[in-house]
Amino acid sequence: MKARRLSAPTLLLLPAVIVLAAVVVVPLILSFYSSFTPFRLTRPETFFTFIGLRNYQRILSDWNFWVAFGRTVLLLTVALNLEMLLGLGLALLVEKATRGQRVLRTIMMFPMMFSPILVGFQFKFMFNDNIGLVNNALQSLGLTERAIPWLIDGKLAFAAISIAEIWSSTSIFAILILAGLLAMPKEPVEAARVDGCTPWQTFRYVTLPFVMPFAYIAMTIRSLDVARAYDIVKIMTDGGPAGRTELLWTLIARTAYSDARMGQANAMAYFSILLSIVFTVYFFRKLAAARTQIGAEW
Amino acid sequence: MNRLLSGVAAGALLLVSGVGMAQAADLPGKFPGVTIDAKLIGGQQYEKLYERIGEWEKATGAKVNVLSKKNHFDLDKEIKSDIASNSITWCVGSNHTSFAPQYPGIYVDLNTLLPKEEIDAFVPANIAAATLDGKLVMLPRAQFDVSALYYQKSLYQDEAKKKAYKEKYGEELAPPDTFDEMAQQAEFFANPPDFYGTQFAGKEEAINGRFYEMLVADGGEYLDKDGKPAFNSEAGVQALDWFVNLYKAKAVPAGTTNYLWDDLGQGFASGTVALNLDWPGWAGFFNDPKSSKVAGNVGVKVQPKGSSGKRSGWSGAHGFSVTENCANKEAAASLVWWLTNEDSQKLEAAAGPLPTRTAVWEWDIEQAKSDPYKTEVLQAFQEAAKNAFPVPQTAEWIEISNAVYPELQAAILGDKTSKQALDDAAAKATQILEDAGKL
């Protein structure tokens, strides 16, 4: 009996393992190797020159790399937290609505239908300082006389990118948290109400702990998938001007293809993977903790 | 015939060479049963030409198999990936004079495959730009790009402006002939945030290219004779200062350092920019009331002169190349010829882009006779084309560009002085060339 139970999960997990090994692990080994070579796309023979840790030494001693690294961490922190808060708010608003749930839920997911590169173009045009929608609106409403250089000033550009990113990804949090709210058993809430809890207390001590695992699932999915923000940033500023919005991904992509220095780019990529791993493990822990809190077994 | 034979020897296709193409009159030739794999640049405005591929197939009996159609930058990525993975199994590829030096050795010398009189029918400067180390690596199509100055005509007919300008500078107000005049007028016209004197592309290869041509116009060199970066010279500082001062004076939109070509075109079409140094591809767009506020009010003039008296003329041309790995080089060359021959160029040029064959230029100007705007455009660009020069033909051009442009931006935004920025950029460029074993 015991032996059979052991084989069941193995069998169930096998397809996932095979697909991931083929598409992720094998290419990853290749790129890991190439991070120790001076591999240039236009000179394939360089793939076989081994230069040890030189790529890593170079990027680690490059101040610009660390600035981009720090900025990426900051963007992730800001964007993910705001997305979670806004997603939670949105899910609660939609859940409370008595009519038009279907339409509301569909609208809530509207930004998810936008391909990131489209989001990039869209916000680039909206934030254009001369003829963009945002400045036009502000000027028409008489809020400003100036043409605000949204994508030029370092802080404003960071804000503009964050807004684009948050607009496009809050839905993911909202839909997951909403799904959690819907899956929630009704008795605990009713029991709390009967016990005389205020709506806030009910929310804080009953609802919130229940939906937190879903929020963390969303958080983790997003932290895994943040690199898709690359498409947005690439179109909006591509790290510029003067490196003011440079993120790890824009740096990697430019080094890899435009400069054709694949080896060095892969060394950077390993750093960005490290970053994602740290974020993921962190949220994973949070998730486990939130789960024990609501007593789900692990 | 000798040249032809040497080409054929490599191809080992003696059967086909029997019906080969020693004479231009024999083109496009007959290649029954041959299949040519091609990678073409995609994008709706480049597509019209590809309908002619069907006619070539009919005329030659060969087949064309389009492996990929992508925009320029993705095609570049793809070709680099192909080089890296040793999978250049195709015959004909789209190419561009600014990118061609990066693909060392994958394309054949078309001089060996096509009759001389056909190559002589192209504008010599275009052929020179397509020739690397004596090898003609591509034949340019009618997608030749050099910039000219677009301006709003009404500004120069406005009596009040004329008078004010004369009072302020003691000169008549007329479309500028030098970059100093252009900067002066840009500052004069500017009224931010509603109206700007001019604008420039502010990032990536675009700003580097603009800086490069300004540098040449000011009498400087980007790379010196030994291939060493030489742009941090006095001329370099002067060239960069032109951009810096316009930015400081708020004569350009504050966002200009993040602009690429699309933003510039949209900006000028919105009627909020007085002077715009831009590409021929926009000429139709600017004068079309559906897309542009300034339609009917657009003037075009040859590019201004720099301080050395030379006019700027950074240029590039799209074209087609034949790979070394191609099994049927004659057939491939015939296709390349077909896509760039007179009929093809007329087809493309009719929609606006500039041709690269002398005969088609004449035809184009003849066609435009009844259209004063188009005549003005063509005359300006024909004049501009005379000053055209390609980018330095080094494989590291794009990489250098990527290292240099953030420094140019830093100077424009005031983070660094021009000299400082150029010195830093030159140091980076030198390192790149050293890494590549060129210095």
Added chain:
Amino acid sequence: MDANASARLKRRIATVAHRVGLFLAMLVICLPGLWIVLSSLRPTVEIMAKPPVWIPQQVSFDAYVAMFSGVGKGGIPVLDYFRNSLIISITSTVIAIAIGMAGGYAFARHRFRGKSAMFLGLMLTRTVPGIALSLPLFFVYAKLDIIDTHFGLILAYVALNVPFTIWLIDGFFRQVPKDLAEAAQIDGCTRWQAFWQVEFPLAGPGIASSGIFAFLTSWNEFALASQLTRSINSKTLPVGLLDYTAEFTIDWRGMCALAVVMIVPALLLTFIVQKHLVGGLTSGAVKG
């Protein structure tokens, strides 16, 4: 009386506040999207205008007509892109869900050694940024000769989606009380039957939402698609968007029109599928 009235007032204020909040939230979500739709219908001269033109003066479907009018007349092979996108997204979603259900069930219902590590390991495969993956993947695909095929892209998207379908479905299975399936088994169901008849419907919302996720990810993915596709054999809609860009120009109106063509089916599908987010989730069933 007084307390009653103030309670009623409070409730009314709460309702109004809720409505206003909801309306504002929906507005923020919709505006950029509507701007795209509007841009596709207006001539460029109005989109990029200054001073701005707020109320559309001329509305036309020119961009849509042009899109379908074939090569050389401003058209792009939109039908091919559409077909490719549809085939690739649907197939990869179905496969990803199947694999995800198997995996999610294993994690939620079975105990085995190294479970946490295994789980974490699966998730971490997703941390590789597409931009770092695209070239090595290209190498492997070039060797296998599956560049520019539906199969290649489907495989890549399944791998992209499996970690989070497993994760999500695991989460939802976990919410389904274990006793339910056990009770069904006691009632004479096999484990398989218990799964399909009891646990599956209850985990429905999870499966539906992971399905929506997987579909939208595949539908909108760009970084890998731009590397692994080449021609109308497999180019998907997001890659097709770039057909509207040339070296120096961009046809923003055309791009918006294609974007609308891309968004509408996704929107319809979401509208249909989201019903199942609640389907099988009657309160009675949850109470068991």
